[in-house]
Amino acid sequence: MLTLTDIGEFGLIDLIKKKFMPYxxxxxxxIDDDCAVVTGREGFYTLYTCDSQVEGSHFIADLVPPYLLGQKVLTVNLSDIAAMGGTPRFALLSLVLRPDISVEWIDTFLEGFRYKANQYAVEVIGGNLAHTEGKLIFDVTCIGEVKRNRLLLRNQARVGDLILVTGSLGDAAAGLKILLEEQKMNTTREQYLLNRYFLPEPRVDVGRILAESPNRIALIDISDGFAQDLGHILKxxxxGGIVDVERIPLSQQLISWCTVQNCFPLDFACSGGEDYELIFVTAxxxxxxxxxxxxxxxxxxxxxxxxxTAGSKLIFEKSEQNYEFHTQGWNHFSSF
Amino acid sequence: MLTLTDIGEFGLIDLIKKKFMPYxxxxxxxIDDDCAVVTGREGFYTLYTCDSQVEGSHFIADLVPPYLLGQKVLTVNLSDIAAMGGTPRFALLSLVLRPDISVEWIDTFLEGFRYKANQYAVEVIGGNLAHTEGKLIFDVTCIGEVKRNRLLLRNQARVGDLILVTGSLGDAAAGLKILLEEQKMNTTREQYLLNRYFLPEPRVDVGRILAESPNRIALIDISDGFAQDLGHILKxxxxGGIVDVERIPLSQQLISWCTVQNCFPLDFACSGGEDYELIFVTAxxxxxxxxxxxxxxxxxxxxxxxxxTAGSKLIFEKSEQNYEFHTQGWNHFSSF
Incomplete structure (x- = not known):
């Protein structure tokens, strides 16, 4: 009997796409991009995305402050709107909760959610409550919009274009490792990496600048890791694409922490997820x-x-030689 | 420490409403009706609803055929669109799955979802996949629309109006009881009641006829039980309202089954959930x-x-006497 483990996340996505196409x-x-896009009010497209955070897969309730979790649950959706060049407008919040959760915990979670919603002028207009005796789930649907002629898709990269990335990569994956291994968190360095995991900032403002530009741009956000998400643009x-690993932006904190931990920052930067930075490709x-x-x-x-480049391969180089990663990377634990 | 059990579902909804208002x-x-409503394309409002089905709270995976579950997961959302007089247009499907689920099971589930989507011309344009080792969750966001002057809300009932209900009530709650108690299911009667639980039909066509009418109408669907959902219209x-229990529509199958089971059909009809019929109130x-x-x-x-009636009470009468239910009703197991 074939299971989801056998076909994997992308096998299941293919199954679903075939089932519901054409449109x-x-x-x-x-189902092909960070958001679904439909005709909206005059001159605009409406953007839809949904993303869930599952206890045990995306967070551990005892290890994450609810105020930060509330922010992050919305952030991961805002990041998808940003990845289309869109402006977020509305959110629906679907909560699956155990009855023994304290009112204080959920109230603090909602305060965090509200803080992030206010920051980006997002109105929380609806949602759903459901009871479980199992894992907590927070599922958010975010609705945004973008001017019709400025929609930024993944499929716009052309041979000769350059690949750009915002911020620094790999910090969030290091933060998660620190959290899960219960490493000492009392230094500025560890706190910085933890914060990058707990409190990523959706690059909505960057997405808007890119959408305002008249240039051809391919755009995606980094949720699953730089290599995998760049791979979506290429595919x-x-x-194809060539990345010079010496140019990949790394924080001093990640470099310093990796030295102490005897591990390799590029592994985190290329395969670690949850950076919520943007990758864009343009002439x-x-x-x-x-x-x-x-x-x-x-x-x-x-x-x-x-x-x-021409072709279909994604190559990582160092000093014009193929670069070999030390591990197949950080398997963030949300995949099948 | 106050928990969600202490404040209940409606206490939590109040907390959430205060947090995210005003708009x-x-x-x-x-957050006040079956769907959120925002300004849409010219002449229309856009409707948003989301509803989740949680393993152990809304369904038991071993007891429900996946093809029927796939249909029902969409139906409960379509029913919310119907309850605004709206036409469903798009859906997002968020899946939280264990990796050991068989591909055949999920494929059959998706076939059921597609069948119901096609029946109502709903396009499945996006969604999300997440991994869990816990309970399965199916969370659907449905997007619909309604002409701006024909939006049907809960707050439109006036003293002297009549209360109407579609179909027959209580069958689904009886079907659930048959399922959970593993009663014999080999008779036409039990099969009918089970089907009403497994395969409710969203009253989208009824909602559309009501929306086309120029009359003032208050409208809601029955998900939590006739008494509770009528209560939302009244509040x-x-x-207030008076209901003559002898007029409440009951199927012959429910009456017959209750006779055998030595229970009371009106308990199921007034307090049993998941009928997905419509209640409407008009002059x-x-x-x-x-x-x-x-x-x-x-x-x-x-x-x-x-x-x-004037006031705020909901009174059930039989031969002009107050009617006492035999039980506080069927506590369907999805509440806190």
């Missing part, structure tokens, strides 16, 4: 201008890490 | 015309069961 004329994008654009003549504009207006560093 | 001008209805309209001069129109065009019986 009608009002559906611009179905859907039917191109060389647009890349530098966009990089400077984002750094200047938002204060977030943007780094050119590689370029798009 | 901006584009939000017509927030939000700030009125006497519109009631009979709407009743006939629905029966004629859809073939579903509609029964006048009571009327709206």
């Amino acid at each position: 009608g004329p009002e559906t611009i994008v179905g 859907q654009s039917q191109v 060389p003549q647009s890349a530098d201008e966009l990089r400077k504009k984002i750094q200047h207006e938002i204060g977030i560093p943007v780094t050119i890490v590689g370029e798009i | 901006g001008p584009e939000t017509i209805v927030g 939000q309209s700030q009125v 006497p001069q519109s009631a009979d015309e709407l009743r006939k129109k629905i029966q004629h065009e859809i073939g579903i019986p509609v029964t006048i069961v009571g009327e709206i």
Whole structure:
């Protein structure tokens, strides 16, 4: 008997896609991108995304402060809206709760959710409550919009384009490892990495700048890890890519912590998930201008890490040699 | 320490409502009705609802055929769209799955979901996959629309109006009892009741006829039980109501089964959940015309069961005497 373990996450996604396609004329994008896209009010597309956080798979209730969990549950959805160049507008919050949860815990969780919603002017207009004796689940649907001519998809990369990434990579995966291994957290370094795991910032402002630009841009957010998410852009654009690992942006904290832990920051940066940074791909003549504009207006560093090639392979290089990762990477524990 | 058991489902809903109100001008209805309502394309409102089915709380995986579960997971959402007079358009399907689930099981579930989606011309445009080692969860967000001047809310009941209900009540709750108690299911009677639990039909067509009518109508679907859901109309309209229990529509199968089981059909009809029939309230001069129109065009019986009164109480009467239920009813097991 074939199980989900046998076909994996992407096997199941393929099964689902085949089941529900094709779409009608009002559906611009179905299951193929960070958000579904349908015709919205005049001049706009409406964006839909949903993402759940499952106790034991995405968080451990005793290890995460509920105020931070409330923020993160919304952030992971806002990041998907950002990854289309969209503006988030509304959210639905679906809660699956055990009856012995304290009112104080859920109230603090909701305060965190509200804080993040207010920060991005998102109205929480509905949701659902359900009872369980099992794991807690927080499932959020986020609704956004984007101007019709400025929708940013994954399939827009072309040979010769440059690959850019915001912020620094791998910090969140290191933070999760610190948390799960109950490492000492009393230094600024560990606290920084933990915060990057607990409190990622959705790059909504960056997405908006990219959407305002008239240039052709392919865009995705990093939820499953840089290599895997860049892979989605390549596959859907039917191109390959070369990444220079020495250009991959790493925080001083990650480098320092990896030295002490005797592990390799590039493993975390390329295979660690939950960075919620953005990867975008654009022509060389647009890349530098966009990089400077984002750094200047938002204060977030943007780094050119590689370029798009013909073919379909994603190659990591160091000094023009193939780079071998030390591990198949950090298997973040949410996959099948 | 106060827990969710102490404040109950409605205490938690109040907490959530206070947290996320007030709303901006584009939000017509927030957490107060079957769906959230926001300004949509020209001339229309967009409707949003989400509803989850949780293993152990809403279904038992070994007792429900996956093809029927797939249909029901969408039906409960379509019923919320129907309860606003809306037309369903799109759905997002969020799956929280154990890796040992068989591909055949999930494929059959998806076939059921597709069958129901096709029946109502709903496009499944997105969703989410998450891993768990705990209970299965199916969380659906459904998106619909309704003409701006034909939105049907819960708060439109007025003193002197009549209370009407579609179909027959209590069958689904009896079906659930048969299932959970592993009663013999080999008779037509038990099969009928089981089917009413497994395969409720969302009253989308009825909702549409009501929305096309120019009359003032208050509308809700029955998910938690007739008494509780009628109570929402009364509370939000700030009125009371009298229901004549002898008029409550009961199936012959429920009456016959209750005779054998030595229990009371009205307990199931008034307190049993998951009927997914509609309750609507309208002025006497519109009631009979709407009743006939629905029966004629859809073939579903509609029964006048009571009327709206001043005050805030919901009274059940039999031969003009207060009617006492034999039990506080069927506590369907999804509440806190």
